[in-house]
Amino acid sequence: GAGVSQSPSNKVTEKGKDVELRCDPISGHTALYWYRQSLGQGLEFLIYFQGNSAPDKSGLPSDRFSAERTGGSVSTLTIQRTQQEDSAVYLCASSLVRVANTEAFFGQGTRLTVV
């Protein structure tokens, strides 16, 4: 696709349910980032994938959060047993990694609401 695509754009789920958020990066971008923005807060780093390297999971807030990236392309962020504090906008970004001065492109985000 032309840009980073995230789905769904909005998700309302009941507390305790599991959710999956999807990110389809720009073709050829080997780096993929997940961030989240809670209401009124700044960007919070979650996880970083780069090619076949082990992902940087240092930002995942708890073991209820996990992410995978299949085939070096599409990534799925899974939140198990959702809690109300998980409500936020989840942003995905992708970039090239071997080209200096290139841009990280963001998706539109998935707004997750846990009720």
Added chain:
Amino acid sequence: KNQVEQSPQSLIILEGKNCTLQCNYTVSPFSNLRWYKQDTGRGPVSLTIMTFSENTKSNGRYTATLDADTKQSSLHITASQLSDSASYICVVSGSTTSGTYKYIFGTGTRLKVLA
């Protein structure tokens, strides 16, 4: 540890006034720095890029400065408009020993312009 810190966290100004947003970083080796604008409900979009050798760059009413010695950048908005209300995110790219580039994202400054 590579970090990007922004200040203030939020800012409210009157339409027509100027404002300056700050970004301090510890990313090393440094490759480039970008300022992104994130309108409500949208993903961040790049406003300007600063490389090591650039001190200032303008994009309309937006002027970015970079001091690579002190590792500081600023984004100055002149004659603010209601449409400037957004989050502004500072993103620093650092090169790694493997020859790749990784982005470190600031938490952002939320700007509100009032009529």
